[in-house]
Amino acid sequence: MTKLISIARAFRDEESxxxxxxYSILIGIIAAASILIIIGIGVWVTGQFTGLCTALNGHGATGNTACAAAAA
Incomplete structure (x- = not known):
C-alpha cells in the first residue's frame, strides 16, 4: 500500500x-509574432515600391514596364 501511495505522490509531483x-505555448507565441512581423515588413516594402512606381510614372518615366506591369 505504501508503494502505491509513493507512486501516486511521484506522479502528482511530476512537472515535466x-x-x-x-514551452509549447512560448513557441506558439514566438511563431505568431514572427509571422506578424514578416507580414508587416512585406506590407511596408510593398508600399515603398508602390510609392516609388507612382513617383517614377509621375515624372515621365515611360520606359518603366515593371511598374506598369505591377499596376495592371
Missing amino acids: GAAMVE
Whole structure:
C-alpha cells in the first residue's frame, strides 16, 4: 500500500508535462509574432515600391514596364 501511495505522490509531483506545455505555448507565441512581423515588413516594402512606381510614372518615366506591369 505504501508503494502505491509513493507512486501516486511521484506522479502528482511530476512537472515535466507542465513544462512541455509552457514551452509549447512560448513557441506558439514566438511563431505568431514572427509571422506578424514578416507580414508587416512585406506590407511596408510593398508600399515603398508602390510609392516609388507612382513617383517614377509621375515624372515621365515611360520606359518603366515593371511598374506598369505591377499596376495592371
